[in-house]
Amino acid sequence: MKLDGFGLFVNDMGKMIRFYRDVLGFEIKEAEDTSNVYLVKDGTLFLLYGRNDFEKMTSRKYEYIKGLNGHFEIALYVDTFDEVDKAYEDAVSKGAVSVLAPETEPWGQRTCYIADPEGNLVEIGSFNRPFER
Numbered sequence: 001m002k003l004d005g006f007g008l009f010v011n012d013m014g015k016m017i018r019f020y021r022d023v024l025g026f027e028i029k030e031a032e033d034t035s036n037v038y039l040v041k042d043g044t045l046f047l048l049y050g051r052n053d054f055e056k057m058t059s060r061k062y063e064y065i066k067g068l069n070g071h072f073e074i075a076l077y078v079d080t081f082d083e084v085d086k087a088y089e090d091a092v093s094k095g096a097v098s099v100l101a102p103e104t105e106p107w108g109q110r111t112c113y114i115a116d117p118e119g120n121l122v123e124i125g126s127f128n129r130p131f132e133r
Helices: 013-023 051-058 081-093
Strands: 005-010 036-041 044-050 073-077 097-104 110-115 121-126
Touching: 005 013, 005 051, 013 036, 013 044, 044 051, 081 097, 081 110, 081 121
Parallel strands: 005 044, 073 121
Antiparallel strands: 036 044, 097 110, 110 121
């Protein structure tokens, strides 16, 4: 079994599409009134699922965390420390909620955190070198 990707369950699809497309630069081509968005970002499948549509599909009701949550994060990598600062400033200027301003951690990573419109944490970080897998 291989990890294929990950998804977020969302209340307001239009707002979340605009955030990931306009604030973070994800390529999303679906309409804002769609129930599911499938996107591949840097080789990883990323999905947005409408919560109501998912509940209808599974014939179940679910509980969802409200507000800023710490159950998981979406981690984005940039190649340099300067790019961390620039990406953070750009995202916040476009409406992202600041959680932690850029700082260099004791383990050598420069990182920052923002939140999307539904409170999911997004980390932007770098070890000041190109990404390696």
